Amino acid sequence: MKLKDKVAIITGSASGIGEATAIRFAADGAKVVVCDVNQAGVDRVVADLVATGAVAAGFVVDVTNKESIVAMVDAVKAQFGRIDILVNNAGITQDAQLYKMTDDQFDRVIDINLKGVYNCTKAVVDTMIEQNSGVILNASSVVGVYGNFGQTNYAATKFGVIGFVKTWAKELGKKGIRANAVCPGFVATPMVKAMPEKVLQGMEEKVPMKRLAQPSEIASVYAFLASDDASYINGAAIEVTGGLTL
Ligand code: NAI
Numbered sequence: 001m002k003l004k005d006k007v008a009i010i011t012g013s014a015s016g017i018g019e020a021t022a023i024r025f026a027a028d029g030a031k032v033v034v035c036d037v038n039q040a041g042v043d044r045v046v047a048d049l050v051a052t053g054a055v056a057a058g059f060v061v062d063v064t065n066k067e068s069i070v071a072m073v074d075a076v077k078a079q080f081g082r083i084d085i086l087v088n089n090a091g092i093t094q095d096a097q098l099y100k101m102t103d104d105q106f107d108r109v110i111d112i113n114l115k116g117v118y119n120c121t122k123a124v125v126d127t128m129i130e131q132n133s134g135v136i137l138n139a140s141s142v143v144g145v146y147g148n149f150g151q152t153n154y155a156a157t158k159f160g161v162i163g164f165v166k167t168w169a170k171e172l173g174k175k176g177i178r179a180n181a182v183c184p185g186f187v188a189t190p191m192v193k194a195m196p197e198k199v200l201q202g203m204e205e206k207v208p209m210k211r212l213a214q215p216s217e218i219a220s221v222y223a224f225l226a227s228d229d230a231s232y233i234n235g236a237a238i239e240v241t242g243g244l245t246l
Pocket of ligand 1: 089112142184191197
């Protein structure tokens with residue numbers, strides 16, 4: 001129970017890695033706030049968590065919409081009294097090579113994956129400063145360290161959220177707040193499983209472990225970084241790739 005009674009907001013937690021992180025945090029004793037644009041998904045994940053005896057609350061939040069974020073943060077503070085952990089997990093892809101990429105594709109990915117992280121963190125940081133404690137975790141990617149074919153927009157956001165945590169580590173460390181990023185390789189979530197079978201096989205082949213990660217294997221890294229076991233890890237970008245980049 002390494003997150004016992006910690007209040008954790010997880011964006012994009014109606015699916016994939018975010019859902020697995022909600023399940024893991026709840027198992028570790030956290031009070032989990034499930035946030036997503038997908039109302040049905042939020043309801044399903046909250047019901048599943050509550051059925052296990054966990055404390056959970058759900059909110060329909062669009063990370064590009066400040067009003068929905070502020071309403072959620074106010075409600076969480078009213079219900080739970082504090083905010084200990086923010087996992088900025090919500091993210092999308094809109095892939096195209098640079099010469100084919102539309103401005104809409106570029107802007108949409110920047111708005112959700114980069115500005116959404118800024119919006120959510122801005123909305124909780126005053127509370128964490130008042131508490132003199134907090135943990136901020138950003139979903140980066142191996143693409144945020146090495147770049148990727150067809151992902152000008154996505155790669156920029158995933159590099160960007162590493163820039164955020166390195167800056168926030170410097171600004172907020174003395175206020176008892178740690179900020180870190182997680183950089184997964186290929187994870188078996190709806191985002192990746194939507195790819196053609198041949199592409200998936202090619203991905204598995206590139207990994208020394210010859211398989212994709214399970215979402216729970218990324219969730220366990222978030223759980224570690226959120227816990228006091230990681231009390232001196234600050235401003236780091238942790239690669240969780242099964243050795244993909246070796
Ligand atoms: P997913 O597609 O399964 O889940 C993403 C969730 O974010 C969905 O529930 C979706 O409704 C939600 N979302 C989308 N736009 C939103 C918005 N504007 N506001 C609030 N919620 C929104 O994706 P997955 O694979 O679980 O990815 C989670 C994070 O991990 C993303 O940031 C992704 O870039 C990152 N990641 C994923 C990898 C993978 O292989 N699946 C690898 C590296 C990083």
